[in-house]
Amino acid sequence: MRLDQETLERLLAGVAEAGREVMAIYHRGFAVEHKADDSPLTEADMAAHHALLALLQREAPDTPVLSEESAEIPFVTRQSWVRYWLVDPLDGTREFIAGNGEFTLNLAMVEEGVPVFGIVHAPAMPEGAVTWWGQVGQGAFRREIAGEVASAQRGSSERPIRVRALPDPDREPWQVVGSRRNGREAFEAFCQVLPAHATLNIGSSLKFCLIAEGKADLYPRLAPTHEWDTAAAQAVVTAAGGQVLDAESLEPMRCNQSESLLNPGFIACGQRDARWETALAKALQVDPDSRG
Numbered sequence: 001m002r003l004d005q006e007t008l009e010r011l012l013a014g015v016a017e018a019g020r021e022v023m024a025i026y027h028r029g030f031a032v033e034h035k036a037d038d039s040p041l042t043e044a045d046m047a048a049h050h051a052l053l054a055l056l057q058r059e060a061p062d063t064p065v066l067s068e069e070s071a072e073i074p075f076v077t078r079q080s081w082v083r084y085w086l087v088d089p090l091d092g093t094r095e096f097i098a099g100n101g102e103f104t105l106n107l108a109m110v111e112e113g114v115p116v117f118g119i120v121h122a123p124a125m126p127e128g129a130v131t132w133w134g135q136v137g138q139g140a141f142r143r144e145i146a147g148e149v150a151s152a153q154r155g156s157s158e159r160p161i162r163v164r165a166l167p168d169p170d171r172e173p174w175q176v177v178g179s180r181r182n183g184r185e186a187f188e189a190f191c192q193v194l195p196a197h198a199t200l201n202i203g204s205s206l207k208f209c210l211i212a213e214g215k216a217d218l219y220p221r222l223a224p225t226h227e228w229d230t231a232a233a234q235a236v237v238t239a240a241g242g243q244v245l246d247a248e249s250l251e252p253m254r255c256n257q258s259e260s261l262l263n264p265g266f267i268a269c270g271q272r273d274a275r276w277e278t279a280l281a282k283a284l285q286v287d288p289d290s291r292g
């Protein structure tokens, strides 16, 4: 489904507004609780969850929503969904708590298991609030709102974004991005056999956004994530001409395929070429010719 311009603008404004609520909590301080799986939870996760649910209820009351904070929906129910919203109200909660600004609000639309639309909003970037968004087949964009409290009417600028061609590693190292704290060992093992490269460790969906805007080339994630962590950014990367591939099958990663909402290991990338294929096969220790 292609979203019309008015709906799109209301969604972008609604996510930015939820981002402002998150920032108010970020600045005034908050308590940290722990969920059953020991992952942290703050007032900001819940504030953004409620704000985004209210937004989606206003915009599309008949479309189901799966949010990290209300994810207990059995697969038998989800299986019947042709289209649904997939929300991570606060991706990078640990970075939010650490106070380093590397967190995002993620909103995706998934159709038949494919993330087709996504908004990734980072309210605490050094340059102000930044939104990356894209619709597969329609392009991807980066929108900057100067200053955290700026309204959509003031100081907002937007430009189309696109993944870059892989640089020749003999001239310019590949830029590889990874998590700050999850799966560092697997990340480093993967990187070891790559051609000349530089690495950057950064929290949340920002890693995908760097690929989407042509500032990074690869994001290998061989440690667990949930579907809500990745769907919005996968849509942005795909809309920008890149891919997010299941590390086993090397097919695009899909959502809502089983009871579990955990992703397989994956590789997000910009433009692929023969060097990429060889490097990836080596990094994943697979013979490139054995792949279909």
Ligand SMILES: Nc1ncnc2c1ncn2[C@@H]1O[C@H](COP(=O)(O)O)[C@@H](OP(=O)(O)O)[C@H]1O
Residues within 6 Å of the ligand: 039, 068, 088, 090, 091, 092, 093, 094, 178, 179, 180, 181, 182, 202, 203, 204, 205, 224, 225, 226, 229, 262
């Ligand atoms: N053991 C685990 N199982 C599943 N997901 C995990 C995990 N450890 C971390 N994650 C996911 O990784 C995300 C953080 O990614 P990164 O390290 O790249 O910033 C977390 O997002 P949340 O902050 O939304 O919970 C969390 O969902």
Ligand SMILES: [Mg+2]
Residues within 6 Å of the ligand: 088, 090, 091, 092, 228, 229
């Ligand atoms: Mg997350």
